[in-house]
Every structure is written in structure tokens, then in C-alpha cells.
Amino acid sequence: MRKGSxxxxxxxxxxVSMAVPAFAAxxxxxxxxxxxxxxxxxxxxxxxxxxxxxxxxxxxxxxxVTFLIxxxxxxxxxxxxxxxxxxxxLQPQLTEIKNKYAKSDPKRYQEEMMGLYxxxxxxxxxxxxxxxxxLVILTILYRSIYTDPALIHSxxxxxxxxxxxxxxFILPVLAAVTSFFQQKMSMVQxxxxxRMIMYIFPVMIFFMSLKAFAALALYWVFSNxxxxxxxxxxxxxxxxxxx
Numbered sequence: 001m002r003k004g005s006x007x008x009x010x011x012x013x014x015x016v017s018m019a020v021p022a023f024a025a026x027x028x029x030x031x032x033x034x035x036x037x038x039x040x041x042x043x044x045x046x047x048x049x050x051x052x053x054x055x056x057x058x059x060x061x062x063x064x065v066t067f068l069i070x071x072x073x074x075x076x077x078x079x080x081x082x083x084x085x086x087x088x089x090l091q092p093q094l095t096e097i098k099n100k101y102a103k104s105d106p107k108r109y110q111e112e113m114m115g116l117y118x119x120x121x122x123x124x125x126x127x128x129x130x131x132x133x134x135l136v137i138l139t140i141l142y143r144s145i146y147t148d149p150a151l152i153h154s155x156x157x158x159x160x161x162x163x164x165x166x167x168x169f170i171l172p173v174l175a176a177v178t179s180f181f182q183q184k185m186s187m188v189q190x191x192x193x194x195r196m197i198m199y200i201f202p203v204m205i206f207f208m209s210l211k212a213f214a215a216l217a218l219y220w221v222f223s224n225x226x227x228x229x230x231x232x233x234x235x236x237x238x239x240x241x242x243x
Contacts, residue, residue: 051150
């Protein structure tokens with residue numbers, strides 16, 4: 001096992017996920033940066049370590065690693081949820097600014113809107129960060145599986161080949177369904193025009209999961225379930241208690 005790569009793999013995973021060059025590295029693996037390679041190798045070592053611990057069941061290892069990754073990203077998710085809540089509270093003021101300036105003075109509309117965001121300490125793109133992070137982690141996971149024979153030839157519960165698409169369509173369906181409920185919970189009280197994403201995104205996930213490694217679909221399903229449970233305890237349940 002690469003020296004120190006288990007610790008480094010989990011730690012650097014969060015750091016490297018914020019780096020734009022990571023996306024370029026996926027398009028040109030040969031030109032990837034050392035830290036990108038370390039994140040891939042580190043994640044592979046982590047999964048291998050737990051895979052051996054679970055007597056070769058790399059699916060269980062992947063679920064445990066998914067849990068660890070999601071626990072590491074909880075602060076980012078909570079920050080995004082707080083930002084989304086602020087955005088919801090600002091909707092009446094944003095609507096007023098839109099009605100007043102959007103058609104007559106688009107430049108003033110943008111200035112007033114950004115001024116409101118700044119004064120209230122709201123980042124309009126913060127809600128995209130968890131999803132961006134997920135996409136980068138998925139990319140690292142894909143490279144980890146693709147470059148590791150132990151992972152690409154492993155099975156979940158001795159049945160499902162993790163290095164091939166799920167032939168039963170169970171994981172793609174679960175990935176789409178859990179994505180739908182995650183989107184539905186995250187878009188409560190938001191602009192109805194944005195709800196179209198709630199239907200489009202799960203369909204995209206379904207078709208992507210049909211062609212992707214079963215390991216990626218398994219990660220996505222478990223990650224969605226984690227987020228749904230998290231949102232229930234951080235948003236849904238508190239709002240019901242305060243009602």
C-alpha cells in the first residue's frame with residue numbers, strides 16, 4: 001500500500017475537489033497534476049483497505065468510504081443549506097427588484113440584486129458547490145476504479161460486478177429516484193421555474209447510470225440517501241417543529 005496514501009487520499013480529496021485544474025486532468029490524464037494522482041491513488045488504497053477488511057466485498061467498502069466522504073463534506077453542505085435558506089427569505093425583495101428594474105433598466109437590476117446579496121451576506125452560487133464537489137468526487141472514483149484491477153473486477157455482495165454497468169437496471173432506477181427526492185427536498189419554497197431541474201436532473205442521472213460503472217451508481221445512490229436523511233434533520237424536521 002502506498003505510504004500514507006489512505007490518510008492523504010481522504011484529506012486531499014476535499015482540497016483537490018475545489019481545484020479547477022482537476023477537470024482538465026480528467027480530459028488529459030497524462031497531464032494530471034501530482035496531487036490529482038495522489039487523490040486517485042489514495043482513494044483506491046482506502047477502498048482496497050476496507051475491501052480486504054470486509055473479506056473482499058468492495059461494495060461494502062465503497063459504502064463505508066462514501067459515508068466517510070459525506071461526513072467530511074457535511075460542513076460544506078450545511079453552509080449551502082444556510083445560504084439557500086437566506087435566499088428563500090430574500091425572495092420577496094428580489095421579486096420587488098425584478099418587477100421594478102428587470103425590463104426598464106437591466107443593468108440597474110443586476111446592480112441592485114448583487115447589492116442585496118452582498119449586504120445580506122448571500123452567495124448566489126454557493127448552492128452549486130455541493131453538486132460540483134460530488135461531480136469531482138465521482139470523477140476521482142471513476143479513475144480509481146478504472147486504474148485498479150482489484151476494484152474493476154470486484155463484486156458487491158458477490159453478485160453485482162462493480163466495474164461494469166448494472167444489467168438489472170436497479171441501481172440506475174434507484175439513482176434517479178433518490179436524485180428526484182433529494183432535488184425535491186432542496187427546492188422547497190424556491191422559484192417554481194427552477195423546479196424543472198427536479199425532473200430533468202434525475203432523468204440525466206438515470207441514463208448516465210445505465211452506462212457508468214455500477215460502483216459509481218452505488219456511490220450516487222448511497223450519497224443521495226445520506227443527503228436526504230441529512231436534509232430531513234437539518235431542514236424538514238426543524239421547519240415542522242417551528243410551524
